[in-house]
Structure formats: structure tokens, C-alpha cells
Amino acid sequence: MPPAQYTQHASARSAGRPVLAIDQGTSSTKALVICPERGVIGTGAAPAPPRYGADGLAEVDPAVLLASVLDAGRQAVADAAEPVAAVGLANQGETVLAWDPATGAPLTDAIGWQDRRAEPLCAGLAPYDEQLRRLTGLPVDPYFAAPKMAWIRRELTREGVVTTSDSWLVHRLTGGAFVTDAATAGRTQLLDLDRVDWSPAALEIFGLSDEELPRIVDAAGPVGATTAFGGEIPLTGLLVDQQAALFAQDVTEPGSAKCTYGTGAFLLAQTGDRPRRGTSGLVSCVAWRLGGRTSYCLDGQVYTAASAVRWLTGLGVISGAADLDPVGSSVPDSGGVTFVPALAGLAAPWWRTDLRGSVTGLGLDTGAGHLVRALVEGIAAQVVELADAVATDLGTPLTGLRVDGGLTRSALLMQTQADLLQRPVEVSALPDATALGVGALARLGLDPELTTAGVIPEWKPSAVYEPRIGAAEAADRLGVFRSAVATLLDRTPPPTAGR
Structure with missing residues (x-):
């Protein structure tokens, strides 16, 4: 870099x-x-x-x-x-x-x-x-x-x-x-x-x-x-x-949030010096403790993001994550296909790890591009669910979302995320945010004279994706995804101790 x-x-x-x-x-x-x-x-x-x-x-x-x-x-x-x-x-x-x-x-x-x-x-x-x-x-x-x-x-x-x-x-x-x-x-x-x-x-x-x-x-x-x-x-x-x-x-102020798109997708939002136990299905956890002082965050997870891309690759639909944009962009939309990529279950806000994924709306005209589009939309829709849960628990909507991880290289996924979220999505210019974060902490632990502001890399997004569709269309597309999730929940009873 x-x-x-x-x-x-x-x-x-x-x-x-x-x-x-x-x-x-x-x-x-x-x-x-x-x-x-x-x-x-x-x-x-x-x-x-x-x-x-x-x-x-x-x-x-x-x-x-x-x-x-x-x-x-x-x-x-x-x-x-x-x-x-x-x-x-x-x-x-x-x-x-x-x-x-x-x-x-x-x-x-x-x-x-x-x-x-x-x-x-x-x-x-x-x-x-x-x-x-x-x-x-x-x-x-x-x-x-x-x-x-x-x-x-x-x-x-x-x-x-x-x-x-x-x-x-x-x-x-x-x-x-x-x-x-x-x-x-x-x-x-x-x-x-x-x-x-x-x-x-x-x-x-x-x-x-x-x-x-x-x-x-x-x-x-x-x-x-x-x-x-x-x-x-x-x-x-x-x-x-x-x-x-x-x-x-530098998501260090209450209400700010980031999402990392790796094997799974993980959205975290700062809540400051006290934990927030909401009712939306997110978890409340420690962000970090420095100098004996604890910062907290709300945390939501999508279990399968890049792992779902690898699954699609294993089926031969694409040859890897680099195909998401060219294959997905070969069609204008998902062609009526809806993909709930619960390949390892659903995490927040549903907490149903026993569920299996679903692909619906298939037809003889369904091609690889439609499946890619449906997967991308399924990942992005789950992240929107997490962002909405954060807004509910904090009492105010997020103004934007900072993102990092390997899948942020997909312009199709990032644009879909901005469209469904109806908020700007800022892509990190730092490709290895996790390593950079723990490196900053190592410097802070090495030199007690340094401050938190003195070790955090300066935030400069490599790209900012603005929504290209209106709120009504975004709501319609999210409604289709939510209906597919509701169908999964209705047909799969929760596990019991005897199972």
C-alpha cells in the first residue's frame, strides 16, 4: 500500500x-x-x-x-x-x-x-x-x-x-x-x-x-x-x-458505524461509554477498553458474505469474487430471483442459526447474472436490516456507513448497498482495516504519550456510493426479501433441546 x-x-x-x-x-x-x-x-x-x-x-x-x-x-x-x-x-x-x-x-x-x-x-x-x-x-x-x-x-x-x-x-x-x-x-x-x-x-x-x-x-x-x-x-x-x-x-463517536465484508458481514455502531441493550435483536458488547475506560458498541452479523460467494463459485456459476461485477452487470436486475443466503443460518436480528438458505423465483430464463444479482441483493438487504436495528436502538438513523473488507471491491455490491440503505456508503481506502487497527493499538500500548487520535489512520474513502434509486423502490425490493425471510421462518420451527 x-x-x-x-x-x-x-x-x-x-x-x-x-x-x-x-x-x-x-x-x-x-x-x-x-x-x-x-x-x-x-x-x-x-x-x-x-x-x-x-x-x-x-x-x-x-x-x-x-x-x-x-x-x-x-x-x-x-x-x-x-x-x-x-x-x-x-x-x-x-x-x-x-x-x-x-x-x-x-x-x-x-x-x-x-x-x-x-x-x-x-x-x-x-x-x-x-x-x-x-x-x-x-x-x-x-x-x-x-x-x-x-x-x-x-x-x-x-x-x-x-x-x-x-x-x-x-x-x-x-x-x-x-x-x-x-x-x-x-x-x-x-x-x-x-x-x-x-x-x-x-x-x-x-x-x-x-x-x-x-x-x-x-x-x-x-x-x-x-x-x-x-x-x-x-x-x-x-x-x-x-x-x-x-x-x-475512526468510528469512535456514538452513532457512527462501519461494516466489514469478509467471510461474513459485520456491522458495528458506537454507543459511547455505556452499553445499550436494545430490543431490535442486535448485541451489545465492548468495543475496546483503553486506560481502564470502556467503550461500547452495538453489533450485528451476516454469517455468509464472501463465504456465500465461494459457495456460488463452487457450483461453477462464477469463477470467483472478481466475477461478481461483470457477471452481475450482464443483466439489469435479478429477474425475479430472490436469494436469502442463510447458508450458515441467520444471525441478527433473527438469531436462527438452524435455518437454511433459499433461492426462489427461478425460471427457464434464469441465468448466472440473475443469481449473482440476487446474492448481492441478499447480502445488502441483511446489512440494511442491521442498520435499521441500530437506528431503532439509538433512536436516530445512521447518516452513512463506512465499509471495508474484500467484497468492497465489488462496485455492484456497494452500489446495491447504497441503494437499499438509502444512505451514502464510504469505502475505506485502507484495504486491511483490522490489521491497521490493531497496529495502531500496538503503537498506543508501546508509547503511553500517544493519544487515540494520534494513532488512528486518517479517514479518506477511496469511493463514495450514493443511492441511485428512490426510497419507494428500495422499500419494494426490501419487502420482497423480507417476505422470503418470513417464509423461511414460518416453515422452520425453532430447534428444541431434544433435537
């Missing part, structure tokens, strides 16, 4: 030491070496593909996760050809595993955030849903870490500790630190959202009261040191991936 695309404020330029920022994601790990004066001076990447299987299985070999972090980080440092002063690590949030705290050896595979095998367990905990929402801000759902942790304890092993993947990676990198940041702790459904500490009541509900849990730390500050990337380097930045992207895009 050219240095001109990454500009920091003057206070950050005075400390010109590069940092290594690592984003351990769902299917790969990316790493950047970031200099406040020269921008990104080194990059690296390594695959970490999950395995999918029957009964909602989604998991990855922990050795592959660790190897991808080491490989990507070392590539970036070698590419930069100079040492780094600190390391920041972003993580997937809800991916969990059991491991031996004495040796660091994994005792299970890493159970991914998309894994749904804890659905029967969650059905049995349905009577505690409202209590857990009040305590933790999260509904009972296999997406979050605690149900998967409890499932591991019931089905796989009682040995060792069971944590989110960041605690294990940090332990391996530093040779012993046992920590998690406050925002990642908030993704477990075991964190008291108001006290920002582990909740004894939530632990009891999930049968995890006897577990040894990591120490909760701020997103910026030293937690240990690693020799994995040359010399002894402090680890000074930790944050869950979506919150790191939120930080990088």
Missing part, C-alpha cells in the same frame, strides 16, 4: 518506530509492518482454511492457526527488511479450543465461530436467554464462545483450559501469558457487560464455574514479549477483529 494511503497525525509521526500488526482471520492470517511516517512497509499472508462438515462442523487445526501467524508475521518483517518495535494481534473473537496451560499443547481442534454443533445445548439453555442478555448483552446462540466452550467440555475433553483462540496464541507467542482483551472476553457470553469482568452467574449457567479463565486486559499495553519475529519484541496490542476495524476507521 503506498504511504500516501496511510497518514497519521503529527503526534504519531514523532515516534517513527514500525510495528508488526497481525490479523488472524477465519480463513487466513494477514500481517503488516506499519511505519507512522512511511505507511505499510512490509506485508505477509498465510492460509488457515477451516474444515466444514456435517451437523454444522466448522473447525481448524490449531497448529495451522499458529503456523499462519508465524509465517505471515515473518514474511512481513522480512519484506520490511527492518526490525519492529512491537506486535499487535487481532483475533476471530468466537473461535475456541481446549489446551494444556503447562505446555501450550492443543487438546482439541479450534472450533470456529461458524460452528453450529452447540445448537442443542443452546436450545436447552433457552430459559436463561433473557438473563444472559441482561448480564452479557448477548443472546443464547452457538455463534458465541461460551456455548462452544461448554460443548467442548461435554463432548470432547475435561482436561486443560478452554478459551478463545487469542489466549492460546498469545500464550504460545509469549511463552506463558494467559490473557484476553476486554472486547474478546465480551464475545464469550461470560463477561458481565457493566463490570467488564467474568460473570459468576453466566459461568454457572454454562456449567463453566470451575474453569480457569484468562486475565482481562486493555486493548493497548504490554502483556508479554515474543521472540518469534526477531529479537525480544513486546506484544502491546490485542483486540477482536471487528472492533479493530472499527478503531481503524
Whole structure:
């Protein structure tokens, strides 16, 4: 990335030491070496593909996760050809595993955030849903870490500790630190959202009261040191991936929002220094904790975005994400096809991970372009549902939406998003917002004299998409999608504990 695309404020330029920022994601790990004066001076990447299987299985070999972090980080440092002063690590949030705290050896595979095998367990905990929402801000759902942790304890092993993947990676990198940041702790459904500490009541509900849990730390500050990337380097930045992207895009004021289009799509909106427990189906969670002060956000998820594109690719309809625009633009509309891409269920605001996707309105004249258009519209329509839920909970509509992630390269998706949202969509000029966010936090943790404003990259969108259709047409198109979702909900009863 050219240095001109990454500009920091003057206070950050005075400390010109590069940092290594690592984003351990769902299917790969990316790493950047970031200099406040020269921008990104080194990059690296390594695959970490999950395995999918029957009964909602989604998991990855922990050795592959660790190897991808080491490989990507070392590539970036070698590419930069100079040492780094600190390391920041972003993580997937809800991916969990059991491991031996004495040796660091994994005792299970890493159970991914998309894994749904804890659905029967969650059905049995349905009577505690409202209590857990009040305590933790999260509904009972296999997406979050605690149900998967409890499932591991019931089905796989009682040995060792069971944590989110960041605690294990940090332990391996530093040779012993046992920590998690406050925002990642908030993704477990075991964190008291108001006290920002582990909740004894939530632990009891999930049968995890006897577990040894990591120490909760701020997103910026030293937690240990690693020799994995040359010399002894402090680890000074930790944050869950979506919150790191939120930080990088300077979504720091209440009411502002961003959406990241990756394997899934994730919309987060700032709520300031107190949690907002709304009624719209969004979750309330920690955005980050800095200097002991907690910021909160509302969070909504679309489980399948790029993963739905990969599914369409696997069917041979397109050859990859690069085909979205040329194939989708070959037709003027979806030709009456409606696609609800619930390929891993529906998240907020419905919270029905048991649902399957649907494609309706097919005819002999349906072509690849119509299917692409329908998929793009299905992804965008779900994001609109999240934005509307934010507006309901905050009492005011969003004025616009900042976006990042690989799928933002699709002009068709971004224009469709602006059309259905009826708001401008600003595409980040920074292609790796998650890594840039945790890199900024690593700098903040390294130099206490820096301020938040001094480390956040200056926001400069690469493109702004304005709506090209009127509100009435947008409402009609959204109405068709909502009717398709309602049909899915009507014909699929919620899971029960006995299923």
C-alpha cells in the first residue's frame, strides 16, 4: 500500500518506530509492518482454511492457526527488511479450543465461530436467554464462545483450559501469558457487560464455574514479549477483529458505524461509554477498553458474505469474487430471483442459526447474472436490516456507513448497498482495516504519550456510493426479501433441546 494511503497525525509521526500488526482471520492470517511516517512497509499472508462438515462442523487445526501467524508475521518483517518495535494481534473473537496451560499443547481442534454443533445445548439453555442478555448483552446462540466452550467440555475433553483462540496464541507467542482483551472476553457470553469482568452467574449457567479463565486486559499495553519475529519484541496490542476495524476507521463517536465484508458481514455502531441493550435483536458488547475506560458498541452479523460467494463459485456459476461485477452487470436486475443466503443460518436480528438458505423465483430464463444479482441483493438487504436495528436502538438513523473488507471491491455490491440503505456508503481506502487497527493499538500500548487520535489512520474513502434509486423502490425490493425471510421462518420451527 503506498504511504500516501496511510497518514497519521503529527503526534504519531514523532515516534517513527514500525510495528508488526497481525490479523488472524477465519480463513487466513494477514500481517503488516506499519511505519507512522512511511505507511505499510512490509506485508505477509498465510492460509488457515477451516474444515466444514456435517451437523454444522466448522473447525481448524490449531497448529495451522499458529503456523499462519508465524509465517505471515515473518514474511512481513522480512519484506520490511527492518526490525519492529512491537506486535499487535487481532483475533476471530468466537473461535475456541481446549489446551494444556503447562505446555501450550492443543487438546482439541479450534472450533470456529461458524460452528453450529452447540445448537442443542443452546436450545436447552433457552430459559436463561433473557438473563444472559441482561448480564452479557448477548443472546443464547452457538455463534458465541461460551456455548462452544461448554460443548467442548461435554463432548470432547475435561482436561486443560478452554478459551478463545487469542489466549492460546498469545500464550504460545509469549511463552506463558494467559490473557484476553476486554472486547474478546465480551464475545464469550461470560463477561458481565457493566463490570467488564467474568460473570459468576453466566459461568454457572454454562456449567463453566470451575474453569480457569484468562486475565482481562486493555486493548493497548504490554502483556508479554515474543521472540518469534526477531529479537525480544513486546506484544502491546490485542483486540477482536471487528472492533479493530472499527478503531481503524475512526468510528469512535456514538452513532457512527462501519461494516466489514469478509467471510461474513459485520456491522458495528458506537454507543459511547455505556452499553445499550436494545430490543431490535442486535448485541451489545465492548468495543475496546483503553486506560481502564470502556467503550461500547452495538453489533450485528451476516454469517455468509464472501463465504456465500465461494459457495456460488463452487457450483461453477462464477469463477470467483472478481466475477461478481461483470457477471452481475450482464443483466439489469435479478429477474425475479430472490436469494436469502442463510447458508450458515441467520444471525441478527433473527438469531436462527438452524435455518437454511433459499433461492426462489427461478425460471427457464434464469441465468448466472440473475443469481449473482440476487446474492448481492441478499447480502445488502441483511446489512440494511442491521442498520435499521441500530437506528431503532439509538433512536436516530445512521447518516452513512463506512465499509471495508474484500467484497468492497465489488462496485455492484456497494452500489446495491447504497441503494437499499438509502444512505451514502464510504469505502475505506485502507484495504486491511483490522490489521491497521490493531497496529495502531500496538503503537498506543508501546508509547503511553500517544493519544487515540494520534494513532488512528486518517479517514479518506477511496469511493463514495450514493443511492441511485428512490426510497419507494428500495422499500419494494426490501419487502420482497423480507417476505422470503418470513417464509423461511414460518416453515422452520425453532430447534428444541431434544433435537
